[in-house]
């Protein structure tokens with residue numbers, strides 16, 4: 001088997017007496033969509049926050065391309081090629097689509113205009129934003145200068161996913177990207193996720209939506225009580241099997257060979 005792109009070994013994070021993650025493992029392989037499912041409070045968001053530098057684990061190891069990494073901030077993880085869309089959607093509503101895509105990595109004009117006068121290269125960012133959005137088939141976004149607050153929920157999610165796909169060079173992590181979306185918008189975001197994978201980026205997808213998970217996931221990591229209970233696939237198990245393992249009603253099948 002090929003080596004994982006991203007791996008967590010025995011990650012632990014405590015908040016006082018609350019154990020958010022309790023010795024959790026995770027493996028993400030090249031070219032796959034790995035769904036992470038589990039009950040509320042199972043530690044899914046905490047686990048991916050550790051992988052994306054948003055929290056520093058108390059113990060355990062994170063390996064990117066087989067090498068240990070120690071992210072202190074989300075910027076560290078981004079610089080290493082890991083782009084994350086958090087559960088609390090991180091778009092700036094007052095800014096337009098292009099500005100949102102380049103938020104935190106604005107491009108300056110070439111020469112002294114950029115280096116001395118710090119002038120932003122708006123037309124370049126706008127063209128790039130258009131290219132990224134159309135590359136991902138977001139055809140409904142006619143006007144890249146439209147404020148994100150005037151977009152629908154699905155379009156906002158699309159902007160967030162497009163941003164992660166545009167800048168993630170190794171891994172894209174999405175925490176509940178289809179929550180609160182209608183059927184059509186949810187399906188569009190699912191298609192975006194497939195497109196991201198098909199362009200060669202592995203994706204970690206956290207979701208409570210079992211039909212979505214079973215539709216797009218290559219493998220399904222089941223998180224329970226702060227750690228990985230097991231990994232199944234949509235072929236090996238049914239949705240009700242997954243829910244039974246998630247809730248502890250059924251024993252998990254043995255852990256896959258690491």
Ligand SMILES: Nc1ncnc2c1ncn2[C@@H]1O[C@H](COP(=O)(O)OP(=O)(O)OP(=O)(O)O)[C@@H](O)[C@H]1O
Nearest residue numbers: 015018019020038039040041042043044045046047
């Ligand atoms: N900053 C924090 N301070 C204290 N406790 C926290 C903090 N973050 C998470 N926890 C606790 O850690 C546990 C795991 O939370 P986490 O958000 O990772 O769960 P989750 O699996 O993402 O849940 P959900 O499905 O509801 O999003 C919960 O019991 C939660 O209350």
Ligand SMILES: [Mg+2]
Nearest residue numbers: 044045046087
């Ligand atoms: Mg969560």
